[in-house]
Amino acid sequence: MLGEMTKAAELQAVLVEKSKSVLGDRHPETLREMNTLAWSYYNLGQLKEAEEIQLLVVDESRKILGETNQLTLHHLGNLASIYRAQGRKTEAYELDVRVLSERTNQLGTQHPDSIRAQNELALTYHALGRVVDAKNLQFEVLEKQGNILGKDHPGTLNTMGELALSYRDLRQFREAEELEVSVLEKRRKVLGENHPLTSLAIGNLAMTYNKLEKYRAAEILEVELLEKQRNLLGYSHPMTLLCMQNLAWTYRHMGHIREAEELQAVLKKERNLPCDDDGGVNTLVDIRVVYR
Helix, strand or coil: CHHHHHHHHHHHHHHHHHHHHHHCCCCHHHHHHHHHHHHHHHHCCCHHHHHHHHHHHHHHHHHHHCCCCHHHHHHHHHHHHHHHHCCCHHHHHHHHHHHHHHHHHHHCCCCHHHHHHHHHHHHHHHHCCCHHHHHHHHHHHHHHHHHHCCCCCHHHHHHHHHHHHHHHHCCCHHHHHHHHHHHHHHHHHHHCCCCHHHHHHHHHHHHHHHHCCCHHHHHHHHHHHHHHHHHHHCCCCHHHHHHHHHHHHHHHHHCCHHHHHHHHHHHHHHHCCCCCCCCCCCCCCCCHHHHC
């Protein structure tokens, strides 16, 4: 999957250069292509490159289209996402608030772009540690998306998953479980078993089961997820090792010491750890950090 994303970014870079040569550096279509390239770098975790391109896009959009143009606001929202991923939460918050204000003033509160801006602000609230504010806003967004997009729409399911994470961080584990069971069931049906978002849903529900001390239920999901990651990513991929670490943690809490130690030995070998290192099996890893 990483290889496909890298190829997509390379192709997008070519499209940007072609657009520049045909239409010019400041043409709105060129700016769209540059925005897409910045987002490709964002998805690859190349945040510095993403920021550099996105700042150029925002600057030119402001000059050509104006500060409050809808396309400019779209570019500003993407810049806020990059800032949030970089840990620049206050800067992301300032942009998210500005985008939401302009979206709602121009489009109204029920427009999909306004709802999307609400959801982005909720993510920034969460990053800032304002989890109650995030939860309240996500609840409002989820209700709107359910009515406008439908309860099975991918955007609705994404918000449902984010709301579940807020519930979990607030230690409202049963509320999180209810939402995550629904998200997983629908993603299996709509996206298929091997889609990354389905894997994320499996990992999230397994984490909540562990918090609820439903270790057998967590084990079943973690075994499934580990097998998927081995087949899709390979035995030595960091994501595979994190899944292995979580399964080892669950085994220990179930009293299955032999199984936990077998996984621990593999983790030591793959990570080239000294003999007295536990391989991280005493820590439960929240896999959402890998997907964000």
